[in-house]
Amino acid sequence: MMKNSLWRRMMQYRMYYLLLVPVVVYYAVFSYIPMYGVTLSFKKYMFNKGVLGSPWVGFDNFHYIFRYSAFWNAFRNTVMISFGRLLVEFPMAIIVALLLNEIAGSKLKKLYQTVFTFPHFLSWVVLGGILVNILGNTGTVHALFELLGLPEVNFLSNPDTFRPFLYLTNIWKEAGWGAIIYMAAIAGISPELYEAAYMDGANRWKQMLHVTWPSISGVAAMMLILAISGILNGGFEQIFNLYSPGVYDVSDILDTFMYRLSFSGNVSLGFGIVTAVGLFKSVISLVLLVMANFIVKRMGQEGLM
C-alpha cells in the first residue's frame, strides 16, 4: 500500500524526478564511484594492475606514514593553520559585511563591494607571482622599508612571519567574496525591525548588535560548520604557490605534503601511501564536522544534519 502510494507520487512528479537525474548522475559518477580509490590506502599500488588489481597490504601504508616526521609536521601545520584561519579569517567576512552595510550611499557601497570582491577572481598562481614581485627583496615593499629605515623582513621566507602572511593575503583575496552571503542575509532583514529599534532609541551600534547580528547569526553558524569540516584543507592552492623549503616547518600542510610525495622527484613512495594520508585526513574531517554540528545544535542554532 505504502509502496504503491510512493510510486504514485513519484509518477505524479515524474518530470521533477527526471530533472533530478543529471544531479544524481553527477554525484554518482564524480563523487561516489571514484570512492573505490580509497581502497588504495590499504594496497601497494602496482602500475600494471591498477587500483582494483593491486595487492592488499593491510595497514602497512599507515604504519609507514606514522613513522615519517614530515607527516606529523604537516598534520600539525594543517590543524594550526586551519584554526588560525578560523580565528582570524572567518570573522573578517562578517565584519566586512557589517561595515559595508553601514555605508550610507548605495553607489559607494557597490564600489567598495566590487573592490573587495575583485581579488577573489585572481588565481593563486597569478597572485603568487605578484606577491613575490611586491614582497621579494627587490620589490616595492623592500624599497619602502629601506627608505623608512625599517629592518629588512623577508615575508616569503621567514618562518616567523609566514603564517600571518598567509592569513593576511587570504583575507585580502577572499573576505569580500565571503561577505556576499552575509550581505544577502542582511538584505533580507525587515526594515521594520530597524525602525522599531530606532524608535526605542537604539543607535547604529546598538542596531547592529541587536538587529543585524541576531538576524545573520544563523547563517554564520552554518558557515562555521562548513568551515570546520574543511579545517583539514588548509588552503592548498595558496600555500603551494607561496611556500618554500625554508618555511616547510610552519607551512607544509597535508595537501602539499601529499602532492610532494606523489609527484616531486624520483622518489615514489607509492600512491598507496599518499592515499593513506588522504584517507586519514578525510576521517578526521568527518569527525570534526559531526562534532561542530553537534556543538552548534547545542548552542541553539540550526545544524546541517
Next chain:
Amino acid sequence: MKKKNALTVGLSVALLTSGLLAGCGSNGDNTSNSGNANTAANDTSNSGSADSSNNGSTATGDLYKDHLDISIAYMDIGTVIKDGQTDDMLKLIEDKFNVTIKPVNESWGDYGDRTKLWAASGQLPDAFFTDATSGDLFNQWVEQGIIKPLPDDMSKYPSLKQYTDLPDVKGAAASDGKNYFIPRMLASRNELPNDRGILIRKDWMDELGLKDPTTYDELKTVLKTLGEKKHVIPLTTSSIDWTSDSVFHNLAPAMQWWQKIDGQWKPGWMTDAFADVVAHERDLYQSGILDKDFSVPNMDAGAKFNQGKAAALVNTVKNMAYDVPNWQKENPGVKYIDAVKILPPIPAADGNNYLYGYYDYWSGTMFNGSLSDEKQDRILAVFDWLASPEGQKTVRYGLQGVDWEPNGDMVTNKHAEEKDFDLAKKYPSSSLFNGLSIWSDGKRYVEGYGPSEVEQTQKYLDEVEAQQLQTGQKAPVNWVVNAYAGSLNTGGGDVQGLVTKLVMGKEDIKEALKKFADEQMGLGLQDAIDKVNEKFKDEN
C-alpha cells in the same frame, strides 16, 4: 503542450547527462594514441614514403617497408611538430625512416607528473623522456613490465651502442641485468666544468679594482664589496644544491654522490665535508651575501642578475650563450662577455680544483612496456641516426647541401656569417631533434666561430672549459658505485629541503643531518647502505 514540455525536459536531461558522461571519456588528446596505436600503426600503408624526396639521405628501401606511427613524449614537442607546419628537417627524418611522429606534449615543469600519470592510466607513449633512469620508481616499473628493455644485442645501432656500453650506463642496469633506457649523453664524460659555476660582473670588478679570489675569505670580500659599492645583492641563486656544487664543490662533491669514508660507503650528504658545505652556505646567508630570497618560489635569479640587481649568479654557466638575448634585452649596447665572466673556482685545501662531475648522461629515453619489437627497432634506428655524426651535423647545422657542405669530417656552415640566423626558426623540429637522442656527442663540427655575440660567447665558454679541463682534476667520485647506489631506495626524505632550512636557520647542522639520517635509516637508507657496501667493499 504537455507533450512538448515532456520533450523539452527529456531532451535537456539527456543533454546534461551526456555532457556529464563525456567528461569521463578518453581525454581525446594525442596522448590517447599511445599504447593503442601500437597495433593500428602497423596497418597503415606505405603512405608518405613513396615520393620521398630524400634530400641526400639514404633511401628507405626494404628496411623500413611498413609505415609506422610513433608517439614520442618530449618537452614542448607539441609546439615544434604541428599539423600544417612545413619543416624539411622533420620531413627528412620521417621519410628516411618511414615513420610519422605523433607528438605527446609535456613541459619542463610537468614531465615527471605527466609520465607517472600516463604510467598509472596505461597511456604511456611509445617512447618518452625521463630522468628517473634509476631508483625506486624505475625498479617498480621494471618489475611490473611498464617499460620495455633495450634489445640484448645493440650492435644494429652502433652510435647508441658506444654509449650503452659505457660502465656507468651498464652500472645503471635493472636488477634483471637489462638496460631500459637510451642515455642522453652529455658533451664531456664525467667532467663538466661549465655545468655549475658563478657568473660575476666583470665590469664592476674592474671598476672597483677587485681581483679574482683564491680563498673563501677573499671570495666573501669580493662579493661583499660589490654588494656594498653597487647597492645590489652580492650573490643570487634559486637553488641551494646548485650553490653547493658551484661554490663549494672543492669542499665536498655534490650531496648525492656516495663517498667511501673510513671504509664505508654512504651518501655524500652524510659526510662531515658536506656539513661543512652547509655551514659555509649559512655563513654566506647570514652575512648578507647570499640572496635572502633564494628559496622563494618562482624567484628569477637570472633576471635579477641581468637587470643589474645582483653582482653574481650561481648558474649553469655553459648556458651563457643562450642567455645572450636576455642580457641584450636588459642591457642594450653592452656586450655580454665584456660585462660578465665565469669566476674561477676556489681551489681545494690541497690546491687542486676538482671539476664538477656527473654521469656520462643526464636523463634518458624509455619505451612503453607494450611496444612491439618492430616499433622499438624503428625508434632505435631513428635515435641511432640522430646520435651519429651525420645526424648530429643535421640537427645542429641543418640539411646537407642546403645549410652546409661537407668539409672532410667537418662542415662548412653556409649561415656562419648571418648574424641573426636561427636554425630553430627555419626548422622548428631542430630544437626537438638536437636533444631527443643525445644532448651532444662532444664534438664540434665547424672550425672557428662566427661574428655573432652568441658565437663569441660560445668561444669564450669553450676557452674556459678547455683551460679548466687542462688544469683541473677529475671529481673524486666513483661513477659505477654511484650508478648502482642511485638505483636504490634511500628513504625518500627531502635533503634539499633540509639543507635550505639549515642554511636559513640556527639549528646545529651536524646534529640535524644526523637526526634526518637516523629517520631515513628506518625508511630504507640502512638497506641501501648495506647493499652498496656489500657489493663494492673493495672499490674505492
